[in-house]
Structures are given as structure tokens and as C-alpha cells.
Amino acid sequence: MKKSIIVFGFTFLSASFILITNGCYESKKVADKSGAQLWAENCSRCHSAPGPGEFNNDNWDIVGTHMQVRANITGTDEKKIIDFLKGTNTP
Amino acid sequence: MKKAFLLIILALTAGCLQAQNQSAGSNKFVVYGNAEAVYTATKDESGFGDINFKPIFLWKISDKLFAEAETEIETGEGEVSLGLEYANMCYIVNPHLILHAGRFLPKFGAYRGRMGEAFINRFAADPVGFGDGGIGAMNETGVGALGGIPIGDVKLNYDVYVSNGPQLLTDSENAGQFEYEAYITNNKSSAVGGRLAILPFANSSLELGYSFQHKSKTGDAGSDYENIGVTMQAVDMNFFQNIPGIKSTLRILGELKHQKTDNATYNKNGGTPLNFNNVSTAYYTCVSIRPSLVDNNFVRNLELAGRYSYFKRPVDAPWGGSNLRQFEAALDYWLHWNCVVKICYLKQKDEPSIFNAQVVFGF
Numbered sequence: 119m120k121k122s123i124i125v126f127g128f129t130f131l132s133a134s135f136i137l138i139t140n141g142c143y144e145s146k147k148v149a150d151k152s153g154a155q156l157w158a159e160n161c162s163r164c165h166s167a168p169g170p171g172e173f174n175n176d177n178w179d180i181v182g183t184h185m186q187v188r189a190n191i192t193g194t195d196e197k198k199i200i201d202f203l204k205g206t207n208t209p
Numbered sequence: 210m211k212k213a214f215l216l217i218i219l220a221l222t223a224g225c226l227q228a229q230n231q232s233a234g235s236n237k238f239v240v241y242g243n244a245e246a247v248y249t250a251t252k253d254e255s256g257f258g259d260i261n262f263k264p265i266f267l268w269k270i271s272d273k274l275f276a277e278a279e280t281e282i283e284t285g286e287g288e289v290s291l292g293l294e295y296a297n298m299c300y301i302v303n304p305h306l307i308l309h310a311g312r313f314l315p316k317f318g319a320y321r322g323r324m325g326e327a328f329i330n331r332f333a334a335d336p337v338g339f340g341d342g343g344i345g346a347m348n349e350t351g352v353g354a355l356g357g358i359p360i361g362d363v364k365l366n367y368d369v370y371v372s373n374g375p376q377l378l379t380d381s382e383n384a385g386q387f388e389y390e391a392y393i394t395n396n397k398s399s400a401v402g403g404r405l406a407i408l409p410f411a412n413s414s415l416e417l418g419y420s421f422q423h424k425s426k427t428g429d430a431g432s433d434y435e436n437i438g439v440t441m442q443a444v445d446m447n448f449f450q451n452i453p454g455i456k457s458t459l460r461i462l463g464e465l466k467h468q469k470t471d472n473a474t475y476n477k478n479g480g481t482p483l484n485f486n487n488v489s490t491a492y493y494t495c496v497s498i499r500p501s502l503v504d505n506n507f508v509r510n511l512e513l514a515g516r517y518s519y520f521k522r523p524v525d526a527p528w529g530g531s532n533l534r535q536f537e538a539a540l541d542y543w544l545h546w547n548c549v550v551k552i553c554y555l556k557q558k559d560e561p562s563i564f565n566a567q568v569v570f571g572f
Contacts, residue, residue: 144359148411159413162449162458165329166546180239180269184277186307187297188323190316190357190366190406193304 144194153202156195164189170206178203237269241572242279243547245327248566255564259285261327263294275299293392294348310352312392316368316404317346317420318443318464320493328547331497333567334555336518337533338491343520344468345441345491346402346422347389349373362411366418367403374400374424377437377470384475385487386528387427387439396435398426406445418445427470439470456502465492477527485525493518499543512541534558547571 151159161167173181182200185191191199242264248257261283268276279294297313314322320339324330338344351372358365373394375387402422409415420443428434445464452459470487477483497514516537522529539553553565 143361145361145411148359148362163413163416163447164323166543168546172546176237177239180237180267181241183269183275183299183301184267186301187275187277187299187309187355190355190368192357192359192364193301194359195357196304 151198153198153200153205157199157202160185160189160191160195160199170203173203175204175207178207235271239267241265241267243326243328243569243571245567245569247333250564251561253561259283261285273301275301292390305356305358306354307356308352308354312348312350313353313370315346315349315353315370315372315402315422316355316406316418317402317422317441318404318466319406319416319418319445319447319462320464321345321347324447324462324464327567327569328549328571331495331512331514331541331551332516332537332539333551333553333565334537334563336491336493336495336516337535337557338466338489338518338520339464339493342528343491344387344489345389345443345466346375346400346420349400349402350392350394351399362409364408364413366406366408366416368405369403370401372400372402374398374402374422375427375439376429377427377434377439379428379432379434379475381476381478382527384477384483384528385470385473385485385523385526387470396426396428396430398424400424402441404443414448414450416445416447419443420445434473437471437473439468441466441468443467451502453502456500458499458501460497460499461495463492463494466490483525483527485523485529487523487526489523489529490521491519510543512539512543514539514541531559545571 158167178200182196186193186196245261246257247259249255261281263279263281265277265279270276276298278296281292281294283290283292293312295311295313297309297311299307299309301307316322320336325335325339334340335343349370349372351370353368353370355368358367373391375389376391376395378384378386378388400422402420404418404420406416406418409417422441423438425438426435427439428437443464443466447462449458449460468489472484472487475483493516495514495516497512499512501509503509518535520533522532524530535555535557537553537555539551542550544550548570551565551567551569553567555563555565
């Protein structure tokens with residue numbers, strides 16, 4: 119069992135490291151997604167999406183980072199989503 | 210002492226709520242969370258109970274530094290209890306990697322800490338085997354790494370961590386079960402765990418996850434049980450789709466957890482030796498449908514859900530016995546994206562049926 123855990127862990131970490139440093143790429147279809155589309159898709163994975171206007175700009179920044187941690191949203195997607203939501207707030 | 214601590218937390222919360230709308234400086238702080246109240250009725254008794262208040266404190270210290278903490282104030286045991294659900298410090302290395310340390314909710318499966326949160330869960334109760342008295346990792350103290358990695362149209366989510374892990378219980382009532390939420394360690398051994406999930410579709414509508422945790426020594430240091438190891442695994446699925454034909458959103462959830470503990474000889478009351486094959490399995494599957502695309506405001510806030518859950522426990526364990534089966538149906542009304550009223554009917558094998566109603570307000 120110990121051996122399989124070590125193999126699993128090593129493979130997982132190696133694959134992650136390689137992907138993180140070299141392999142992260144998005145298809146054009148994914149890269150071209152708007153913040154609005156990512157907002158609808160990612161929030162709804164777990165819960166109803168909070169509407170634009172729900173929080174002020176500072177709070178959207180905090181919520182976005184919290185969701186990066188809780189839901190593994192990439193920093194790139196998080197920024198697009200939060201920029202979209204901030205953009206709907208009245209200046 | 211507890212009361213004083215409670216008052217400090219409430220005062221801090223009140224102060225923070227007052228301050229959270231102010232915008233100044235780069236260090237940003239806010240308090241969110243939720244409050245829950247439950248009404249339960251069986252054929253023999255009924256009443257309100259289990260009031261929970263769970264403030265979540267979030268600090269975005271800089272673009273790289275983030276801290277999150279959740280306290281739980283609950284009345285489920287008949288008195289006010291205070292717990293620290295998590296206090297997690299995060300360093301954001303890049304868009305795909307976050308390092309964290311502290312007490313955190315491990316991604317072991319998708320129910321605990323995510324789909325089971327009261328403002329997400331469509332039901333007032335947990336599936337059997339997934340709540341208190343169930344199996345699988347719940348709260349951990351340690352360090353970890355997590356993130357999401359895009360690969361073409363696909364996305365991979367990963368979490369790995371090293372933590373104190375579960376602690377074996379050996380008293381006559383709980384022999385072979387674990388404390389999954391201990392605040393401090395009980396020996397020199399650490400648990401290693403993680404979750405790997407794939408979102409195969411570009412629209413992220415499907416997520417399939419595999420979780421793993423192993424700890425080679427779970428008993429108290431120096432005790433006869435120190436070298437008892439445990440291995441846990443879980444697979445989970447989350448699928449949602451808007452279906453324009455029926456103007457509704459369909460969601461299908463499922464998770465299976467398996468836990469194997471090394472054999473040991475425990476003592477029953479009176480000193481009689483107790484041996485059993487300490488293997489447990491729990492799973493649930495849930496379907497919900499919400500007419501979220503219809504024009505009528507009242508109707509689109511309704512959601513109908515059904516859930517089947519099963520918990521196979523070690524037959525001879527003092528906390529085991531017969532397997533548990535539950536079927537639960539729920540009618541929910543969404544007052545807001547994170548506020549919901551749930552009306553639930555739970556039917557279970559060999560036990561009386563239960564009517565539950567729950568109000569959850571996210572804030």
C-alpha cells in the first residue's frame with residue numbers, strides 16, 4: 119500500500135508540476151469566453167450564481183479569491199469573472 | 210470562557226459588518242456566512258432545533274496573500290457550542306497554483322465542505338454516512354497545494370495535502386471509528402491526501418473527481434493502537450444542465466466513499482475482546498430540477514429534489530450493525546441565490562420517517 123501511495127503521489131506531483139510550468143493552455147474556444155459566460159458556468163457548478171450588483175467592487179475581489187480556493191477556479195477565469203461583475207456596478 | 214469567546218466573536222463580527230463596505234487601502238476584509246434553523250417532526254415528537262450561525266471571515270491581504278476562517282456556533286447538542294471549521298492561510302503562486310496552511314476543509318469528495326453546505330444542499334439533512342457519525346475526511350490541519358489547470362477544452366482541478374489526519378477512537382462505544390475533526394495531533398504520523406477532478410466539457414457542466422487519503426498510524430502515541438492505519442477513497446460526480454425544452458435546470462450529484470481500517474482487537478464493556486472487519490462504504494445520489502428558465506417569478510424559484518443514500522457499516526462494530534438506507538424528497542423555494550426554504554420528507558429503513566423544514570439565509 120505504501121508503495122502505491124508513493125507512486126501515486128510522485129506521479130501526481132510530477133504531472134502537476136509539468137502541467138503547471140509548461141502545459142497550461144486553453145483552446146481558443148475556452149480562451150475566448152467572456153467574463154459573463156464564465157460567471158454563469160463556474161458559479162452554477164455548485165450554487166445559484168450571485169447576480170451582478172450583489173457586492174461592491176472590493177468585496178467582489180475578496181469573493182473571487184475565496185472561490186479560487188474553494189472551487190479551484192483558475193486565476194485567469196477568476197479575473198475575467200470579477201472584472202465582468204465589477205463592470206456591472208455603478209461607478 | 211466559552212461565553213466570553215462567543216461575545217468577542219459577535220463583537221468582532223458586528224464591527225466588521227459595519228466596516229466591510231468601506232473602501233480604503235489594499236488589505237480587504239469582509240464577513241460572509243450563513244444562518245440556519247430547522248424544524249423536525251416524527252410520529253412521536255416535533256419541534257424547532259439545531260440553530261446554526263456560521264460567519265466566514267475573509268481577508269485579501271494582497272494579490273498574493275489571502276486568509277479565510279469560518280466559525281460555527283451551533284445548538285444541535287442541546288447547548289451552544291463553538292467550533293473552528295477552518296482558518297486557512299493561502300499564498301497565490303500563480304493562476305494555477307495556491308499553497309495553503311492551517312485548518313482547512315480537505316477536498317475529500319465533493320459533499321463535505323462544498324455540496325453539503327446548507328445554502329447549496331437541497332435537503333435539510335446530510336445523506337447517511339456523510340454527516341456526523343459518517344466516514345471520510347472532514348477537517349484537516351496541515352499544509353497543501355491546489356489549483357485548476359486548463360488543457361484544451363478540458364480542465365483539471367487538483368488538491369494535495371499533508372495533515373494530522375483522523376484519530377482512531379478506542380473507547381467501547383466508538384471502537385474503530387475516527388475523530389475526523391481533531392484540532393491537534395495524537396502521534397508523529399501524518400496523513401497524505403488529495404483530489405483530482407476532471408471537467409471534460411468546455412462549459413464545465415460535468416465534474417468527475419477522485420479523492421484519496423492515507424494515514425499509516427492513527428492511534429494515540431505509545432498505545433497498542435498507534436500503528437493502526439486507514440485508507441479512504443472517494444469518487445464524486447456533479448452534472449448540471451439547462452434544458453430549454455422544459456425551461457429547467459437539471460442537476461445530478463453523486464458520491465461514493467470507501468474506508469478501510471487495519472484490523473485491531475478492541476475491548477467491549479467488561480473487557481471482552483472485540484474484533485471486526487473495519488470496512489465502511491457510503492454513497493448517495495441526488496437529482497434536482499428547477500424551472501429556472503420560466504417567466505413566472507414564483508415558479509422559477511421552486512426546486513424539486515430527490516436523494517437516495519446508503520451507509521454500509523461494519524456489522525460487529527459498536528457503532529455499526531445494520532446498513533442504513535434513506536430516501537429523501539425535498540421541495541425548496543429560493544428567496545435569493547443563497548437563501549432558501551426547504552420542506553423535506555425523509556424515509557429510512559427500520560426507522561421512523563422524518564419531516565424536516567429548514568430556513569437558510571446566506572449573508
